[in-house]
Amino acid sequence: MAQNGGYGRGMQIRTPVCRTGRPRSAAADTAILAATRAALVELGWSKLTLGDVATRAGVAKTTLYRRWPGKNELVVDAVAELFGELELPDRGSLAADIEGVVLQFAAILARPEAKSGLMAVVAESTRDDALRERIRASIVDPQKDLVLEGRARAQTRGELPTETDPEEAARTVDLIFDVVAGAVVHRTLVSAEPADEEWVRDFTRVLLLGLTASAPERF
């Protein structure tokens, strides 16, 4: 199914903008997404069925299919809400900013609904461009924005060099993003060990040294 154009922003994907007629129940949306997360916790990805989600949410199965094309898209939206909690308050230093946001990220990934849901949709997205785009817009890009924000903040503090070439700057941001998010995800899901404060401290130290020592000519 082709995406009906006109994305809102954040969660408000879908719904082709209709002014007349009975409006869609917003309560049903939140109930469905909550039920999806609950089903992810209890059943995991593969055993999760849309019929079960509908029952949990107290809506008809057909209502679910009217709003989401399928299981993949539903889970993306349900998981995206979890990562919507991510913030980047100014903690005074780049090291503190990184440690803070990484700990938040780790806390979200520690929740079973995030664990089993996120990687499953990522795996599916390798064969579905529309799904990958949905993940990018609602999960990945907001995270990358945090990297941009933290980086800009560190540059005004003088903690990171300001790149002259904008293209190289973009490459660096992408690299940082993949290293940070990838390391936490791998630690949590593949190694299956908690990204606790000690690990985050070690990780931040290595990352920070790798970034700051890369300033071409100092001293």
Place this chain on the structure above:
Amino acid sequence: MAQNGGYGRGMQIRTPVCRTGRPRSAAADTAILAATRAALVELGWSKLTLGDVATRAGVAKTTLYRRWPGKNELVVDAVAELFGELELPDRGSLAADIEGVVLQFAAILARPEAKSGLMAVVAESTRDDALRERIRASIVDPQKDLVLEGRARAQTRGELPTETDPEEAARTVDLIFDVVAGAVVHRTLVSAEPADEEWVRDFTRVLLLGLTASAPERF
């Protein structure tokens, strides 16, 4: 289903050791695993059915169920064979060793059967301890051994400090492993961009600076 004890090593999991009677066809094993990868490429994880795999492999569906408990375990074994190709030849320096193995890893992850299969089973493993153990034994640990090997080699070269505390050394190895593997996986699957030579060079530079600059007191 509880694992029947007595693991061999590497691929030779299952088969409770039987000497008499008709032996299992080894050709069927390789055909089934190859068919699984082919099905992963064409159908992806969610649409892959064991009946289809059996047909592709030219065996009966029941034969498949006699050898593997289910889809998860089958895909783990099919994907594990891909990562079995990983090697760590001595390229003369730590930087070259890292770049080499990361490029190999990226090349494997670029294949669609690895993309869609790996993350799917990882997602399932968050709710299945036996599956996680199977992944660890056949995929994760061999990779971590490469980290250990490269690290030891670098230490004899004097490129990395030798930790005194063995526990801290283990922590460092785990950290490196999660950073390297996590970054490549995230780059390839989530950001959906190739981990090409340029990216690997940038990544290796940051990682190496982060590790070497962490030597407490130099100069």
Place this chain on the structure above:
DNA sequence: GCATTACGCTACGACTCGTAGCGAAAGCCC
């Protein structure tokens, strides 16, 4: 009140699942 849309409910064919039962085939051991 009327048009329009969303909703709940039921029912449906198609498909997949995992298992059971059977006869035949392919090895080992005497």
Place this chain on the structure above:
DNA sequence: GGGCTTTCGCTACGAGTCGTAGCGTAATGC
């Protein structure tokens, strides 16, 4: 060769899920 053991291919089966269609009803805007 004869006999024993295990695997193999095949068929069939109940159970469960899928995604859709149809219908009557509820909730909104004009």
